[in-house]
Every structure is written in C-alpha cells, then in structure tokens.
Amino acid sequence: MELGVFYILAAVIVVSGLLVVTLKNIFHSALMLILCLFGVAGIYILLHADFLAAVQVLLYVGGVTILMIFAIMVTHQLTGKKIKHYNEQPVPAGLIILSLLILLIVSITRTAFEVADKAEPMPTVAVIGRALMTDYVLPFEVVSVVLLVALIGAIVIARRD
Amino acid sequence: MIEYSYIIAFLPLLSYALIVFFFSKSNKMASGVAITAVLTSFVLSTIVLFEVLADHGPHIFEYEWISMPGLELPLSIYIDPLAAVMLMVVTIVSSCVHIYSIGYMHGDPRFPRFFSFLSLFTFSMLGLVISGTFFATFIFWELVGLTSYLLIGFWFEKKVAADAGKKAFITTKIGDLGFLAGLLILYAAAGTLNYEDIYHLIEHHQIPVIILSAAGILLFCGAVGKSAQFPLHVWLPDAMEGPTPVSALIHAATMVAAGVYLTARIMSIIVVSESAAITIAYIGGFTALMAASIGLVQNDIKRVLAYSTVSQLGYMILALGCGGYTAGTFHLMTHAFFKALLFLGAGSVIHAAHTNDIQEMGGLAKKMPITSKTFFIASLSIAGIFPLSGFWSKDEIFLSILEEGHIGLLILAIVVAGMTAFYMFRLCFLTFTGEPRNKEKYEHAHESPNTMTYPLIFLAILAVCAGWVGIPWLHHGYASFVYHHHPHHPHPNYMLMLIGTIVAVGGIYLAYLMYYKRSIDPVAMGARFKGIYTFLFNKWWFDELYMGTVIRFVYWFMEVLYRFDQGVIDWFVNFVGRFGLFNARFWQTFDVYVIDGAVNGAGIVTRWFAGGLRKIQTGAVQNYAFVVFLGVVLFILFRFM
C-alpha cells in the first residue's frame, strides 16, 4: 500500500517535473511546479515528516510559486508566444544529465546503507522546534538574517529608482 | 704744471672722442679740434720742459689701478729729462704732421677719421712717454701699435695697405711677447713694475743679474719689434703703404723711436748685464748695416727712407747697447726732426708727382723749390755734415762706441754713415736734379700748398739747429740734461769728427758721380755686382724667408690642428656617439627580436590559445553550468567508477 502510494507520488513528481522544464508556456510550467511541489509534500508525509509537509505547502506552494507567477505576470512575456524556449544546448545537456542520472542510480544501488531500526518521534513539530531553539540556534539566527538580507536586497534590486 | 702732465696726453684723447662722436662729418671741425689739441699739448710740454730744466726730477705721480694680494699694479707718471725731451719731440713732430695733413689729406672721404686716428696716436705716444711703470708703458705700447695698424691700413681698400697693417701689427706683437715675458719676469723677481722701484732694487743689487739679463733681453725684444730691428724689421718698409704723414709721424719720428725710448728706460739693466748690452749693441749694429745696404738699391722713395729709418734706429740701439744713453737719445731727437722732414718732403713730392718711384722722377727741384731745399737740408743732416744736427748726434754715437772699446762696431758704424750719405744723395739727385724721366708726371708736378710747406720749413730749421744743444763744447747742453746716473761729457774727439765728415762727403761724392754727373753708370755697376745687387734689391730675402718658414708653418700647423680637431677629437666624440647609437641599435634589435620576441611570443601563444578558448567563454551562464555538470559527471566517472 505504502509502496503503491509512493509510486503514484513519484509518477506525479517526475511527470510534473518534466513538464515544468519542457512546457513552452512558462505560466503552465508554474502550474506544473505547484503540482510537483504538492507531490513532494506527499512524499514528506510518506516519510513521517508532517511539519515539513506543512511548511512545503505553505511556503512553497503558497509563497514561492505565487511569487513566481507574479514575476511572470510582471514581465508578461512569452505567455503563449511561439518562441524558442530552449537554448542551443538541450541535447548535450540531456545526454549529460542522462549519464549523470545513470551514474547516480548506479551508485545508489551499489551503496549499502546502514538503515537504522528506530522510530522517529511523532509529531515532529515539538522536537524540531526545540532543536531549533537549542542545538541549532545559531544557524537559525543566521538564516533569519539571510532572509532579512534577501528581503531587503530584493526590494533594493527591484526597486524603481 | 708738471703734476698735471697727464693733461698733455689726454688732450688728444679728448680730441679723438670729440671727432668720433661729434665731428665725424665735418672736415674743418675735425682738423681744427685735432690741431688745437696737439698744439695745446705742445705748449704744455714746453712748460713741463722748463720745469724739468729747473728740477731734473724724476717727478713721479702714482695712481692706484689694480690692487689685490699678490698683485699691485699702479699707474704712474714719470717725468725725467728724457721724458720731457720726448714730449717736446712728439708734440712738435705731431703738430707739424697734423698741419701738413690738412693739405695732404685734402679731399679724402675719410678725412675726419684720419684726424681722429692721428689724435689717438698722439695720445698713445704721449702716454707712452710719460708712463712711469713698465706696465703703463706696455699699455700705451700696444695702443700705439693699434693706431699704427689703423693708420697703415687707412686706405684699406688697397689690399697691400691692409696686408701691411696686419703684418705690422703681428710682427710687432711678436716682439711684444718678449716685452710681456720680460714684464712677468721682472714682476716675479721685483714685485713691482715701477721704473723708480726697479732702478732702486737694481742699484742695491737685489735682483740677480741672470734675471736682469733675461728680463733685459726680453724687454728689448719689444723694442726690436717696435723699432723694426733685425729680425723683426720686415714690417716697417711695408708700412709705407700708409698715408705719408703717418709714415712721417709714426714710422719715422715717434712710434718706431719708442723702442729706442724703451731701451733707454732699461738702461739700468743693460748697464748691469754685460750679455744683454752686447746682444743689444750687435743687433743694433747689424740692423744698421743691413738696412743701409738694402737702402742703397731701392727705388721707392718711401722705402728708401724706411730702410734709412731702420738703419738709423739701429744706430741708436747700437749706441744704447754701448752705454751711450745720452748719444742714443740725442740721435733719437735729431733723427725725429730730420727724418720727419724727409718723409714730409717725400710726401710732398709724391703729392705732386703721383708716384713713389724715383726712377720716374727727376728735375723736380725747379717745380718744387721749397720741398727740394728742405729735403736737401735734411739729407745733409742725416748724412752728418757739419754743423747740421745729424753731425753732432752721429759724432756722439761714434764716441760712445769708441769709449766702450768696440772697434769693430765703430768701423761698422762709420761704414754705415758712408752708406747713409750715399743712398740719401742718390735719392736727392734722382728726385730733384737731372732731366725729368717721366715728362707727363713732371708736367703735372707743382709746389705743395702752404699747409704742407710751412711744416717743412719749420722742421728744416730744427734739422739744422736741434743738434746744437748737444755740441760737445757746450757744458750745460744736452749731455748735462739727459743722462744716465750722472752727466757724462766725453772729450770731443776731432779725429772721429774728421773721419765721419770724410766718409759722409765721400758717400755724397760717389752719389754725385753716379747720379748727377753720371760719370759712373749705376746700371753697369748693378750688372757688374749682379749677385749682391739682387740680394740687396730683394731685401736679403727676409720676407721670402719668413713667408717660407714661419708663416707657412703657422698655416700648415693650423690646418693640421683643425684636421686633428675634426678628425681625431671630434671624431672620437662622434665615435662615442655613434658607438652609443650602434649599441642602441644592436640592443634595440636584440630587444625587438629576442626579449620582446619572447614576450610577444608568449602573447602570441596565449592569444592563439585564447582565440580558441574565448569561444568557450560565451558569457552565457548556462554554458558554464553545462561544463560544471560535465565536470561532475566526468569526476564521478573517473573517481568512483
């Protein structure tokens, strides 16, 4: 049952991901991205990462993707226009990526992972929250600063002056 | 008055300045100013003479000129009887010549300039006479040389005249080298150049005799140049290219006598140094003989007189070399008058006949009574005929030689006296008597104007009487006025007087036979003694000798040095330059092809690579990312697989 769900989710993710990079209409790509991100959120749930799944949906689907759609709207270009949406290197890139993928799969299958036989705490929110405030407080603060800088930077860059 | 005697010299200088700055266009004003100045000088000189007669002096007045540690060069005025006499001689002759020049130079386009030069000369000569130091003497010595140069070359359009001026200047300058060297020796030894101080030191034997001999001979070299003594006599005959009044004033009466004057001034040295005295005496004697011998055969009226001058100057030098201070200076004075007269007379003749060649003259006595008479008087005087002035001074010279005991020189002097009488009367007879040999010139001849004849008459009187001040029986005459140390009155030697007169009369008689009576044919004589005649006629080939040796050497040497300068020194400099340039070129080549080649090579290789590689750098980020992932793939492939 779980495996079946995994395959379904995996299929959704892979297909929508491929569509993201292949669709001509960038707006459609964005829609496919949303679908893909939902699939990933499903994978998180499958992996018992309930907090992350929530964050994924809230932040990615609700935040980043919307932001991208806004950007597409602002630049209002290319939607539905018959122009080349690939550069001159999709074929070599495809080949490279294919070989990379093969190499990765080969190395994954060859590697023997030491899988632990333990159960993770459920729900994870409290544990993550505590960890962020104790062991990972410094990275946490750094990330907050990074976000702030990115925010201000984005405003400064995009600002019309 | 005597303390202001510099005024005598400065009046002509003032006149020079006035003429140059204000009257350079006006003939009347120029000659007027010049003559006024020189006559005033003459009057003042007379006053000075009387003051010196009252007090022999010497009267010395010193003026500071240069004064620094190790170098004291004052200027001073030194008036003793000799200077006083010379002042008289110079101002008298100069006055006569000035007046004479009005007539002689009449119509010359540079008339004012001529008078300005005459004034300048008079200034220099008077300055020379009153100088109280060898240094000041040297200054005026050079200045008279300059004016002589200017006046000889007065008609500088004539190349001969310009050449003669240059020759005179340079030849006398060679003598002046000796003068200068003598000054230096004297200064180094004595620390002063004042006559009085040096005389004093010599008297007290504070200067070594050897130095005195050297200094004496070197100073005498100056006199050799200026007084045209052998071997520097060659300039004086050439100097006759100048206007005749100039010849009379400068090259007969005054400037050339400056050498004699200087020799008299170094009498104290000569007396001390036997060798110097002998040298001087023999040079004088030889010059007298040589010049007289040349004078025998010359045809140019002025050149005959020029050689006569050289010869007479030799006489004076001879006398001084024999210690005859009084005799030498006495002859200097008398000679000045009669030789000036001769020259002015010759000038008058030339003015009338428009030629210098006595062979073209003849019979001019009828046309020019005053000139011919005065000329005869002067000739008698120079020949030494009693009782004219030449007789007395020549007699003094014989006496002084005899007293010194140089019998050889005495005989020489007497022979020269005979030669003098001969050539002077040869001149007189050829010029004034006989048939005119050039009718055309004879027809044009006429007596000169009064401005020219009056000076002749005045000088003729002096030529007769000037010698009377030195008559040996006169005890308060010249000898007790102009003397060295103490008056010297030699006993009159009647024997010598007789010999002198006989020789003179003999010379005149010979000339009379040859050129008046024509009983001896001069041409035949010349042909008979052809060798000697040619030798004398060509002036002993001195000019040719100098031309062939000294001058040629100088010209050769200057070319050699110039070639050396260009070919060696400058060549070396240029060689260094060229070597530098060559080096530069070489290293430039090296630089371009090797060093820069390497650099450029590196550049070329790089560019060549880059030309290929730059294509990789597209600027498109995705291409770069592509490479990154290619790298990742390859990395994994080779590292792990």
Next chain:
Amino acid sequence: MDFPILTYMIFIPLAGMIVVMLLNKEAHTLIRYTSAFFSFVVFILSCILVANFDGSTAQLQFVERADWIPSLGITYYLGADGISVPMLFLTGMLSFLSIVASFNITNRVKEYFAFFLLLEVGMVGVFCALDFFLFYIFWEVMLVPMYFLIGIWGGPRKEYAAIKFFLYTLFGSVLMLVGIIALYFYTDPHTLSIPELIARNSMYGYTFQLIVFAAFFIGFAIKVPVWPFHTWLPDAHVEAPTAVSVILAGVLLKMGTYGLMRISYPMFPEAGVYYATPVALLGMIAIIYGAFVSMAQKDLKKLVAYSSVSHMGYCMLGLGALTTAGFAGCMFQMFSHGVLTGAMFLLVGVLYDRAHTREIAAFGGIGAKIPLYTGIFILFGMGSLGLPGLSGFVSEFMVFIGAFGSEYIATWIVVVSILGVVLTAGYILRMVQRVFLGPFNTRWEDLTEMNGRELFTVIPLAIFTIFIGVYPKPLVDMITASLDNVVRIVTG
C-alpha cells in the same frame, strides 16, 4: 638686506615665462616686450645686487636659507659672494640684451621667449645656489631650454648640434652628480650644503679628494669647455640662433669655471694643488690650440666659437696658478669673455641677418660700406686680442702675472701660453682683414648699417669692455676678498 633679492632674481623670469605662456601666441610684439620687461627687471635687480654688495669681505651675502627636504639634509640655500655677484650681473645683462636681440625671431615666438626665460631661471639659480641639490637642479634646468633653443631655432645642422650639446653636458653633469653623492655619503652627518662641505674639507681623505675632484672637474670642464672636451662648442655655437650663442658663450661657459672656483677648489684643496699643473697645462693647450684652430676657420661664427676655447684657456691657466692674481685673472676673463664674445656673436648675427652667409671668404672690403659696424667689430676684436684699455687685456695680464708668480706650475707653461697672444692677434686681424678690408666686394652693395635695436644691444657691452679695461678697480674690489679666501683655503 631683508629683501630676498636672489629669490626674486630666480623666480621673476619664471613668472615671466608663465605670463608669456598665457599670452596669445599671435601677439608677437606683446610677447617680445613682456619677456624683455621681465628680463629687464632681473637686470635691474642685478644692478641693485652689485650696488649693495660689500666687496670687503669674503662672507656670503644676501643669504636665504630654509628647510626643504629636512630628512635628506636638503635646504633652499641661496647666497652670493664676490665670485657670483659679477656672474649674476653678467647674466642679468646678457639675458636682457639677448632677449632684445631676439626680437627678430618670427618662428614660434611664444615658445622661444618662454624657453629663454626658463633658461634665465636656470642660469641665475646656478650662480646663487649654495645647496648641491638646488645647484644640480638649476644646472639641469638650464640644459632643457638650451636643447630646444638650439634644436628648434638653430641652423641647418641644429639637431645634431643640440643632441651633441645635450648629451655631452649631461655626461658631465652625471659625473658631477656622482661626485655630489659621494660627498653626501662621505660626510657625517650627511649634508648637501656647499659652505658646510667646504668647512669640512679637512675631513676628506687624499685619495677621495683626488677622485672626486676629477669627477667634478670633468663635469665642469665639459662646460668650460676645456680641451679636449670642447668639440660640442663649435657645433652648438654655429647652429644656435644668435642670442642663444650669446648666452652660451657669455654665461653657460662661465658656469664651468664658476663651479671650479666655487666648489672644486675650496672643497678639495689638496687635490687642487695636486692637479695644478694638469689644469694649467690644459689651459695652455687650449690657448694655443684654440688659437690655431680659429685661424683655420672659414666660417665667421665658428671662428668666434673656437676663439672661446682659446679664451677660456686663460681661465684655466689662471685657476691652475692657485694665486689670487691668477684667480682674479680668471674671474676677469670670465667677465670680459662674456662681454666680448657675447658682443662678437651679436655682431656676427647682425651681419648674418643681412648677408645670409658667414663665409669669411664671401666678404671683403665691406668696411667701406658699413663703417659703424666695422668700427664696433674692430673694437670688440681688439678687446678679444687683448688690447690694453679693453677688458681682455686686464684679464690676460692678470692671468699671466698670477701664473708666472705661481709656485705650483712651471714657468714654461706660462711662456708657451704667452704665444697665444700673438696667435690671437693673428686670427682676429686675419679675419678683420678678409671681411672688412681690402677691395670692396660689389656683391654687398646693398648692405645696410646697424639699426637702432642692434646698436642698443652692443653699446652697453662696448661700454663695459672699455670701462673694465680702463678702470678695473670696481670689479677688483668686488672679487678680491672672496678669491683671496678661496686661494687661502687651497694653499693653506
């Protein structure tokens, strides 16, 4: 005197140069008069300097001193004594007259006068700098405008002459620089002040003195120029425009002898004694050699140029003598040569402007056509050959007396040198005769007499020639104390 007169003398021409550069380059007359004005001010200042100078003492006067680069011991140090005051006066006068004489320049007028004023800065500076650094700077500052003045406004071979002059002089100054640096490091504490270095001359070792003296000597000798370093001179003189020749002969050559008197001798007394004979010998050779070579010249200007070699030989002879009289003779000769040769070059320039040739043989008899010019030329010619009553005689006589009485050099050197007098007479008279006397060459029928401006430039020089020749006492009084001081330092 509190008024910093030397600084003003140096920098007024500089100000003049700036003003000239700001003027419209087409306004030729304005440029000419402006530069003449500035150089005239300097001339007036030099007169004031002479008037206020106290010749009774060897002390440096009008001293100005200020720190400049204290860490290297470099100061802005100016002063004048009896050696420099006559030279400053000469510089002031000749610069002014040369600028007036350059009024006929029509090519690139603005640059010409700007360079000329810069040249004056360098010249005045050299004569009053008392710090080696400053001295060297002015020494080199002079070189550059000179190079351009010859190289741009010169004759047919101007580039060659300019480069030869520049490189030759530079070679000399590099040697001098080596000497300066050696001195700087030899003394402790390091200093570049010339009077200071002179005061310490007892500290220098014998060998050190000999070597450094030689270095300085070559540097100065090239400038003088002493035989055999003289060949730049005829080329430079002949190719340079008239006024530049005047400055070159009148002032620049004097810097060599000035340097020897101011620096070499007092600083290296023992070396000075050691080198007395070689210096005098070089002087002798220059006198004779220069005279002979002059005689061989066919170009009027070249003749005058070579006569400079001969005349500067007298200076060297006087210096070699190491007596006050010899030094004074040298000083007189410097002054007199500056005046005489300066005037000679002006006169040659006047003739060249009219005839467009300087070939001696091309003239002949022009004395009849232009008597005034001839008279003035003969006056200076006579001065040059040492006629009494003109300045050349006084200097030659003093040199001879000083050298003859010297215990440091042999008598025969002086005796041979005296021959130079008659050789000088030879070439001057030969030239005068071939140019002015003799039959008139009808080619010069249209030759005109000197104009007012030309007379204006030579008359002052004529006056000075005669004045110094007749009454040398003022100049003697001015220089004696200082020269005596130098001689006493050298001979102990």
Next chain:
Amino acid sequence: MATLEHYLILSAILFCIGVFGLLSRRNAVGILMSIELMFNSANINFVAFSKFINPDILTGQIFSVFVIAIAAAEAAVGLAIVVLLYRNFDIVNIDKINFMKW
C-alpha cells in the same frame, strides 16, 4: 514497503530534471523553477536519510527547514533580478545576458 533506495532514486530523477531545466531553459523564471526542483530533490534526500538512518534526532528535517528558507530567499532575490533585467533590457532570456564575455 518503499526503501531508502526508492526515495534516493526519485530524488536523483527529480534532481536531474531540475538540472536539465537549468541547463536548457531560456526563460529566467523557468530556470528559477528548475532550481526549486533541485532544492526539492535535495530535501527529499535529507528527509529520507533522516527517516532511514537517524530517525530519532531529525537532523535531516531541520536541514530541510533551512533549505526551504534559503530557497525562499533565493527565489526572492532571483525574481527581483529578473524583474530588474526585464526592466532594463526588456528581456528575460538568460542566453542574451552574456555581458560576462570579455
């Protein structure tokens, strides 16, 4: 039962899709999307490892949180740049932006 390998392979596929997009898309926004895909694949990896290797301490999940935060920041800045590019050059195609060429 889905094993760790399943998740890893899924993540690898997703990552490769993202890389492909990154390398070949012209549109800048598309490239940003591809980058998001790659982030997600990395997150899948983290979470999977966390689940299978060290389930008790949740380090992988915490890293994922950080990655998401960084991804948000990246998206913000990246989009701002895109907007700016568009405004200044009127293009959003990244292959035209080749000013980095020498």
